[in-house]
Amino acid sequence: MTTSPIGERTRPPDGPVLSEAEVRAVRRGVPDPGIALPRAAAPTIALFVGSLAVWVVATWLALGGHAPFWVTVPLHAAVTFTMFTVLHDAIHHATGRANWVNEVFGRLSVLFVACYASFGMFRFIHIEHHRNTNEDIDTDPDAWTTHGPDWQLPLRWLSIDGRYAVFYLRRLRTRPRAERLETMATVGLTALVFGGAIATGHGWELALIYLIPQRIGVAVLAWWFDWMPHHGLTTTSRENRFAATRVRVGMEWLLTPVMLYQNYHLVHHLHPAIPFYRYVKAWQRNEAAYLDRDVPITTAFGRELTTSEYRAWRRLTDSFHAEDAAGGTADFQPLTVAEVRPLTPDSVSITFEIPETLRTRFRFTPGQHLTLRSTVDGTEVRRTYSLCTSATSDLVRIAVKRIEGGALSTHLTQRLAPGDVLEVLPPSGRFTLEPDARTARHHVGIAAGSGITPIISMLSTALTVSEDSRFTLLYGNRTAESTMFRDELEMLARHFEGRLRIVHFRSGEAGAEPGTGFERVVPGRIDAAGLAGLLGDDLAPADVDGWFVCGPQALVEDTRAVLGRHGVAPEAVHVELFHVAPAAEDHAAGVESTVIATVGGRTSAVDSDGRESVLEAVLRAGLDAPYACMGGACGTCRAKLVRGGAEMEVDYALSPDEVAAGYVLTCQSRPTTERVELDYDA
Structure with missing residues (x-):
């Protein structure tokens, strides 16, 4: 028996599964999954035991007339599918380290998948699929399930084992003698048992318990194991193993257990010795390396994703509450303008170049905005502009409409050019929509x-x-x-x-x-x-x-x-x-107060006469508090009132819950107590 350099047995006594050259080819350029093969893959063995129990119960229900066929047939069909997963792991020596474990469970499980085929025959055909993935239909045995017109595909899925038989017979003379003898004995014994059942009047029971469910199970296997991960892909495993098989993401709470992890079929092709229940862990450990190689990815419903789209999609579906996308008091960042595109006679879209070091900080939830700071005609001006592209893309883009008399909007729509640099705060704002990939809304x-x-x-x-x-x-x-x-x-x-x-x-x-x-x-x-x-x-x-x-x-x-x-x-x-006019100058005065504010971890105090807004007092104290519209609409200047009182003139941005929690818009607030403490970082 041959052992690979990393300790995996690759050649059982009755013939090669993978040659040493093939093992090296498999490992070449593929990240180490970091997952050791257990002495015995307990989940795989448990799957066999559970499947056997379901088969026994379903057979008892069917033979005893305790349940109708529309109950027992799906149960038996499910056993065909789950037993194939055991067979599949055994083929790849993933059921356990000891060779006999794989040989035993492989031969036991194949009885419930296709009892007329030997374990050795199945092993040879499946390894040929791995070796020749996406080759022509005569070289890759599983190409049968993805070739041909669409109307033929269900028929091809139903007949995949027939195609396997043709593929094997053409190569029968080259197979080891022991494998040929076992295969012929299996076929002969199956014919004898089937013939005996029919001759003794038990043909209907045979069809009900085995033939019909097995045909359904085989079709589902061909659909899920072959067509889903390989259809439409023309790159062969010899050309690029990373591009020959896809992963299917989304609805993983359902697809992963139902498909027994085959939604991550790419992981299996890259690391065939990993048990099925470790595919997701291997993907998570090596995700960056896989994405760097532009692996094929689709959503649960078949839409192709680029790796950039996947990165954004995964970020969105995992969490819309990334620290840098939640707003706060991050510093202004100098961003280069990549494109200025006219939208209407008085509006443009502006796209920014985002350095790799800032990509995380400029992730956003749809609905959030950017605050821009610029000096126009010697005066500092700040305005907020909403991000106007899908958060699943890598594009950071805003749109600006020229406002009559608007200093910054006029500058941005008429004078800004690609290559110019603007100071921009990372995304903020609470006018957001958080999509849920699992829920239709x-x-x-x-x-x-x-x-x-x-x-x-x-x-x-x-x-x-x-x-x-x-x-x-x-x-x-x-x-x-x-x-x-x-x-x-x-x-x-x-x-x-x-x-x-x-x-x-x-x-x-x-x-x-x-x-x-x-x-x-x-x-x-x-x-x-x-x-x-x-x-x-x-x-x-x-x-x-x-x-x-x-x-x-x-x-x-x-x-x-x-x-x-x-x-x-x-x-x-x-x-x-949007476009809220600045508040009137004749505000009701507050009380003289000491305003203490925390911005970006720095705290300062300043005395206020009560006529200026809290924001104006904080800015006068030298703190770089966030603000933009100055009209109570954007919410950029939001801060939590820690102690004391402040009354807002207007409020177009805060929710009732935020007001109840003590938040105020500092551009619209004036102190009502002699001491006011605010926290912009809260």
Whole structure:
């Protein structure tokens, strides 16, 4: 018996499983999975015992007439599938270190998968598949399941063992004598048993207990083990083992146990000696190395993902609460402008180059914004702009609409060029949508003008992450030409056909238009009457999981009122205002106070006469407190009131829960006690 340099037995006495050259080829360039083969793979053995118990119970139910066939046939079919996993591990010497463990469990399990085939025959055919993955149909025995027209595929899955027989017979003379004898004896004994059962009038029992369930189980095996991980891939294992098989991600709470880890079939092809229940651990330990090689990845429903999309997808589905994406008081970062693209005559999109060292800090949840700081005509100006691309991409992009008299918006829309550098805070904001890949949801976005910027990020992310979710967008503009992201929205509507519905409101166009087939165009503004007219059977509030509104204050107030009359709970309506005018100068004065603030771990105190805002006092103390709009809309200047009192003039950004927890918008707050302590880091 031959032992590889790392201690794995690779050649049983009755013939080679993998030659030493093949073992070296398998190991070449493949990361060490860091998983040792156990003396006995207890889960694999337990799977055999459990499958045997199910088979015994199902057979008793069937023969005794204790359960109908539609109960027993699926049970027997499931045994075919689970027993193949035992057989599969035994073929790859993954059931245990001792060779006899694999030989015994391989021969026992093959009886429940295809009793007319010998263990040696199965082992040879399957290793040929590994050696020649994605080769032509005469070289890779499993290529039978992925070739041919679509209508043939189910028939091919049902007949895969017949194709195996043809493949084996063509090579019978080259097989070891012991394997040939065992195979012929197995075929002969099977024919004798089957013939005897039929001759004695037990043909129906044979079909009910074995033939029909086994055929179903074989078809599922061909579908899940062969077609799912290999269809559409043309790269062979000889060319690139990392590109010859795929992983299937998403819904892993269901697919991993049901498919017995074969959704991570790529791991098996790269590390065939690992037991099935260790595939996920191997993937997790070597994920970065696999992704660096651009391995094929699909979602649970078959959508292909690039490795960049996967990294973002995994980050999103694992957590939308990464420390650097949650906002806070991170420092401004100098970012280079990669692209400035006109959207309308008065708006542009701006894409930033994100250095590798800052990628984690600039991850974002859809709906969040960036705060930009720039010096325009000798004056420092800060403004917030929503991220307007899917959070599943690596693109960091904002959109800016020129505001009459707006210093920064005019600079960004008219003078900014690629290569320029802007100071940018990492993403922040609480007007967010957190998609759940495991749950189908229906969201509605209501936007006017540049209010589309956070909404387009929400809808593209939600529909990408959850393939069962839907999104309805109600979008108001003056004309088609003034509609930001018009072409991109049309493209998204086509891409997510049936799941993304867009209703354009055009106040500067007199008549309704048919739209593109994916969109509807109606005249007029998005006002209370227009919103109320859409609600009903066509857009039933009871079927909506969340409402996201971004626009001027009138739109927000109209939407809240209309939805309230239709029974929508206030907490289901999420709002963000844009272009809020600076607060009036004649604020009611507060009291003289000592303001103590903590920003970025640094604490300072300053005396205030009560007429200035808390934010102004903090900035005067030399602390670099975060702020942007200065109008109470963006929420950037949010801080927690630790001690004392402060009264807000206006509040468009905080939720009732945040206010109850003691948070205030410092740009709108004035002290009401002689001592005020605030924590911007809370």
